[in-house]
Amino acid sequence: MATVVIENLVKSYADKNGPGTTVVHGINLEIKAREFMVLVGPSGCGKSTTLRMIAGLEEISGGQVSIGGRVVNDVLPKDRDIAMVFQNYALYPHMSVYENMAFGLKLRKIPKAEIDSRVREAAAMLGLENYLDRRPKALSGGQRQRVAVGRAIVRKPKVFLFDEPLSNLDAKMRVSTRAEISKLHRRLGATMIYVTHDQVEAMTMGDRICVMKDGRIMQVAEPMELYNNPANLFVAGFIGSPPMNFLHGKIQRETERYVFVENNSSGQPVKIPLNEKLSAKVSARIDQPVILGIRPENVRNAIHGSAMTNLRIEVAEPMGAETFLYLSSGAHSVTARVQPDQRFELGQDLAVMFDLDHAHLFDPATEQAL
Amino acid sequence: MIFFVLAGYFLWVVYPMLWVAYSSLKPDDAIFRNAFALPSMDALQWKNYQQAWREAHFGEYFLNSVLVTSVSVASILALGSTTAYALSRFYHPLGNVLYGLFLAGLMIPVQLSIVPLFFELRSIGLLNSKLGLILVYTANGLPFAIFILAGFFRALPRSLYEAAVVDGCSETSAFWRVMLPLARPGLITVAIFQFIGIWKEYFFAFMFTSGAREESVRTLPLGLGNLSVAAQYHTDYGMLFAGIVMVTLPILIVYLLLQKHLVKGITDGALKG
Numbered sequence: 001m002a003t004v005v006i007e008n009l010v011k012s013y014a015d016k017n018g019p020g021t022t023v024v025h026g027i028n029l030e031i032k033a034r035e036f037m038v039l040v041g042p043s044g045c046g047k048s049t050t051l052r053m054i055a056g057l058e059e060i061s062g063g064q065v066s067i068g069g070r071v072v073n074d075v076l077p078k079d080r081d082i083a084m085v086f087q088n089y090a091l092y093p094h095m096s097v098y099e100n101m102a103f104g105l106k107l108r109k110i111p112k113a114e115i116d117s118r119v120r121e122a123a124a125m126l127g128l129e130n131y132l133d134r135r136p137k138a139l140s141g142g143q144r145q146r147v148a149v150g151r152a153i154v155r156k157p158k159v160f161l162f163d164e165p166l167s168n169l170d171a172k173m174r175v176s177t178r179a180e181i182s183k184l185h186r187r188l189g190a191t192m193i194y195v196t197h198d199q200v201e202a203m204t205m206g207d208r209i210c211v212m213k214d215g216r217i218m219q220v221a222e223p224m225e226l227y228n229n230p231a232n233l234f235v236a237g238f239i240g241s242p243p244m245n246f247l248h249g250k251i252q253r254e255t256e257r258y259v260f261v262e263n264n265s266s267g268q269p270v271k272i273p274l275n276e277k278l279s280a281k282v283s284a285r286i287d288q289p290v291i292l293g294i295r296p297e298n299v300r301n302a303i304h305g306s307a308m309t310n311l312r313i314e315v316a317e318p319m320g321a322e323t324f325l326y327l328s329s330g331a332h333s334v335t336a337r338v339q340p341d342q343r344f345e346l347g348q349d350l351a352v353m354f355d356l357d358h359a360h361l362f363d364p365a366t367e368q369a370l
Numbered sequence: 371m372i373f374f375v376l377a378g379y380f381l382w383v384v385y386p387m388l389w390v391a392y393s394s395l396k397p398d399d400a401i402f403r404n405a406f407a408l409p410s411m412d413a414l415q416w417k418n419y420q421q422a423w424r425e426a427h428f429g430e431y432f433l434n435s436v437l438v439t440s441v442s443v444a445s446i447l448a449l450g451s452t453t454a455y456a457l458s459r460f461y462h463p464l465g466n467v468l469y470g471l472f473l474a475g476l477m478i479p480v481q482l483s484i485v486p487l488f489f490e491l492r493s494i495g496l497l498n499s500k501l502g503l504i505l506v507y508t509a510n511g512l513p514f515a516i517f518i519l520a521g522f523f524r525a526l527p528r529s530l531y532e533a534a535v536v537d538g539c540s541e542t543s544a545f546w547r548v549m550l551p552l553a554r555p556g557l558i559t560v561a562i563f564q565f566i567g568i569w570k571e572y573f574f575a576f577m578f579t580s581g582a583r584e585e586s587v588r589t590l591p592l593g594l595g596n597l598s599v600a601a602q603y604h605t606d607y608g609m610l611f612a613g614i615v616m617v618t619l620p621i622l623i624v625y626l627l628l629q630k631h632l633v634k635g636i637t638d639g640a641l642k643g
Contacts, residue, residue, distance in 0.1 A: 056535075056536075057535070076535075077532075077535045077536045078535060078536065078538040078540070082536065084532075088527060090529035091533075092530065092548055094552055103534075104536075104537035107538035107539060108538050151533075151537070155537075
């Protein structure tokens, strides 16, 4: 098991005429031994490119990657002691499941008996014993995915790399396979780097999550830390579903307290008196613009005169266990996650309160959390 | 309706072959008496084949044809697959130009190249030799092979190559063990087309080997042509038919053996398997 250290990693492509395109801008990241690190971000954020540079499938334009203390910039993929699971599985169509799994071992001249025992062990672990003679074409998507994982396991590599391995599965398969990969990680105790664009996968699987955008790392943290204390606007909006609500406005001082006043030219602006914790952050920002971020579950229908404002109900989505309300202040739409036991009339005003203990403030210019 | 159309077409195609086949078992006078009658079962002229094989040197021609065709097809496959792979998998500034040049080879009528080729072969001393013929066939077959195989290699997902490289393949073993086997339908398509084309090729063979005095370099089509031309005053039709059967049969056999792959190969390339 090995640590993977990425230092000032850069990837740029040469343009025919021009300065070229840089897709990864000098990122730094340390993945500890036995850690499950998830790289997450929207498409085009450079997460797959980063993974492929770790694998050696993509040339490194700058900086360095080391695996287990050895700089591997100029080491061939086959000599990096890694295994990779591809998005489309990349199983060899002309080989049986057994041969697919044994292929890497055969190339490494491992004795036949050893190959056989490793393949059968992995097959048993993944429930593939009955399919060893089949060709990939005769397998379902979930089974193919497991063969791809099995092909990686038998190699006993230092580092496992996953490139969006679940995105070709249907929703149900995705949930169960997600859990299986997590279990596998615990069982093998291997270092794993997992790329996905799905923040749910990232939250549920990762020991730590690295959120990327436009070739830069936005934040690296444990899942709940990321959720509770996003470092910037991007992470706040990316992690969590439905996403965090953002209200653009400014800070005003009213007698003894600070108040957040929404920018709203068309109607009555929402005014939210800030609590102590938030007040401390904005004391120097009177009359300056800020963004108030609040998660849907922290927007509640008010009881006993705790109402802070009234918002119009535009859409109600009953999900069974909870109901999502899409509310509007005229200038902003706000999503609320509420108990399903109440009937909501569309078009009516709802008295709501914001749980400010879980609210966040961001600087609109730098997009960083205050 | 469709049935009758197809049945008619079947007869149209198959009857001439059958006619040649059974006529090859008739003596000459029987052919002239009634050209379309079946041979009498008690007088089957197997000796036509014997004669063709021995006296008309078809045995030698046959071996020459086998040698020239198999070496040419093998060379086309070896050179074509590696070239197509390199052109489709690796980026090179001149890659597309090179590919275009190969494709241009498909568009030049062979008749145009015959004179320069003749002088070329003469100057390097390969006129009237099997090696010269093999070289010409190979060069002539490459554009088609590269056209078909490049399509196949392009259609293979890049991640298969990447998986192979991560699994432990070198560039060469990724080609041999993963990419080439996956292009098999394309290889078979190329092999069949080239086999048929070269096996029955007359024009090049006539131009480049008919100067040879002895039979040792002639291929079957040339031998067959000579048989009908040389015997100006008396044509042994029975023997001629036997010769035709000997030329046609291998093509039929190869085609029947591989036709399943051929259809797959053609559609795979088109549909991006």
